[in-house]
Amino acid sequence: MEKDIKFYWTLFLSTLTLSAFTFGGGYVIVPLMQKRFVKELQWIDEEEMLDLVAIGQSSPGPIAVNASIIVGYRMAGILGSLIAVIGTILPPLVIITIISFFYQAFRDNPVVSALLLGMQAGIAAVIVSVVIDMAAKIIKAKQVLPILMMVLAFIAAILLNINIIIILLICGAVGAYTSLRGPHNQKGDS
Amino acid sequence: MVYLKLFWSFFQVGLFSFGGGYAALPLIEEQVIHQNNWLSSTEFIDIITISQMTPGPVAINTSTFVGTKVAGIPGSVIATLGCIAPSCIIVVILAKVYYKYKGIPLMDGILQGLRPAVVALIASAGLTIFLTAMFGAESFPISLGDLNWISVALFLVGLALLRKTKLGPIHVMMLSGFVGILIYYVIL
Secondary structure (H helix, E strand, O other): OOOOHHHHHHHHHHHHHHHHOOOOOHHHHHHHHHHHHHHHOOOOOHHHHHHHHHHHHHOOOOHHHHHHHHHHHHHHHHHHHHHHHHHHHHHHHHHHHHHOOOHHHHHOOHHHHHHHHHHHHHHHHHHHHHHHHHHHHHHHOOOHHHHHHHHHHHHHHHOOOOOHHHHHHHHHHHHHHHHHHOOOOOOOOO | OHHHHHHHHHHHHHHHOOOOHHHHHHHHHHHHHHHOOOOOHHHHHHHHHHHHHOOOOHHHHHHHHHHHHHHHHHHHHHHHHHHHHHHHHHHHHHHHHHHHHOOOHHHHHHHHHHHHHHHHHHHHHHHHHHHHHHHOOOOOOOOHHHOOHHHHHHHHHHHHHHHHOOOOHHHHHHHHHHHHHHHHHHHO
8 A cells, every 4th residue: 555645644533533532441442443444444354453452452551552553553664653653642632631720620510421421322332333243253153162262251351350461361372272283173173 | 850750650550551441540559649649549539530531541541631730731741652652662563573473373373362352352341331331330230220221222222323324433422422411411
């Protein structure tokens, strides 16, 4: 892809917009990335996006920032990652700097509370929708091991409160073991 | 030198906050309350509340907030840069490794193991967000009496719009926020 000014501007604006709407926790960036980078711009495919999230989660720092850095790097090397990170930190930087001068009024403002209460339900729809898509893809592949790992990882994260890094380490190790045992021996693997 | 101190404090927060989200809170607390007395406990709780009300990671929001308070706008920029500097370096190294070794069976095996785990982690974050939106409680046990029917309606409409129309996540979020103002502020 040709890297002209327009390309960098698109990268900057995309990461800026995504960051401005990442309410409710870092993982909300996933449906936004899926819409913008996978579906609209077609810069990355869905599997690659999951890999980027895994890398973002394996490094220290906020996952939304990390995921943007990787998308930037993927598209345009170090310069791309710098542009992506600037786009990502600008919205919180500007918003919090402004709000810090009147944060008590902001916190207690009834309009803001009403907006956020309504938006929470929208955010829930957004993330549930992306989970339906992704889980359906794994289930439709009809391989026992990935489905089992998905269910167990979910239980480990939500019920057992096991640290995310440990879950990723174990799943990565299982994947490595499977590939060493035979890369073509996956169907019906258990 | 206050700028250097801001940068270094948030550099440490950025460097050691694995696992994301609220895993960073104890680290931030240590730096801004105990080591440097930049915030009182009340202010710390306030900034976490504000973080939940604004976009962006809590670590970045806190860096900006503390930076502004301690040294104005240059302070907020420097604290934020400190916070993301470790990510930038480490993530770029990992990305290099990923794109170099992608396609090698061992690496592909690891990634194939990670993908279902990532979906599970997104799902677990989704469940927390869902419970908060519907019941106002982040985890079980929840009480059915707390179910917010307006949220349920907004959720179902949002889900239908996402799956049956061309509207994207940002549209649905803005729309539900707008309806939120209409219902909770104007009508109720």
